[in-house]
Amino acid sequence: MTRTAEITRNTNETKIQLSLNIDGEGKSDLQTGVPFLTHMLDLFSKHGQFDLTVNADGDTEVDDHHTTEDIGICLGHVLKEALGEKKGIKRYGNAFVPMDEALAQVVVDLSNRPHLEMRAEFPSQKVGTFDTELVHEFLWKLALEARMNLHVIVHYGQNTHHIIEAIFKALARALDEATTIDPRIKGVPSTKGML
Numbered sequence: 001m002t003r004t005a006e007i008t009r010n011t012n013e014t015k016i017q018l019s020l021n022i023d024g025e026g027k028s029d030l031q032t033g034v035p036f037l038t039h040m041l042d043l044f045s046k047h048g049q050f051d052l053t054v055n056a057d058g059d060t061e062v063d064d065h066h067t068t069e070d071i072g073i074c075l076g077h078v079l080k081e082a083l084g085e086k087k088g089i090k091r092y093g094n095a096f097v098p099m100d101e102a103l104a105q106v107v108v109d110l111s112n113r114p115h116l117e118m119r120a121e122f123p124s125q126k127v128g129t130f131d132t133e134l135v136h137e138f139l140w141k142l143a144l145e146a147r148m149n150l151h152v153i154v155h156y157g158q159n160t161h162h163i164i165e166a167i168f169k170a171l172a173r174a175l176d177e178a179t180t181i182d183p184r185i186k187g188v189p190s191t192k193g194m195l
């Protein structure tokens, strides 16, 4: 059984179709209209072994804010949907990923309790045409919609492109671990009996 979900979400600001296969092969097909975000989602898919398709038509003539935010919402939504009752999953994931001089750590708990804790500073306000403050926007909406606890720590780094890339790769690796089915786990991994 593969765990998949898809969403179509249309507003006056963005029109998005997005699908996710948690048990994929790291294949992506991405048209986001935001080149740096496409780069990040491509490596997220690759390093998490997720199959991801995104077709987004957003108001990027304003800026990349609405499109980035709404793709975060859609990705969080399908992640939660695809996980279903979360039976047998590891639930927690922790990954360190270096990118040249930068080191990022991402820790997740698929807890049904949305939270983002972010300890990251970006030396530049822009990477290409992308506003680096949108990384927080994307991650917060992702955590909110997936109803997960997401901790992002950048231990060090100088190059903003490297720092953000390390974050997205660590996010992928941590989510890959947390979503993995562990055959030793019977039912939902919570003493409450549900997540």
Ligand SMILES: [Mn+2]
Pocket: 039, 161, 165
């Ligand atoms: Mn890069």
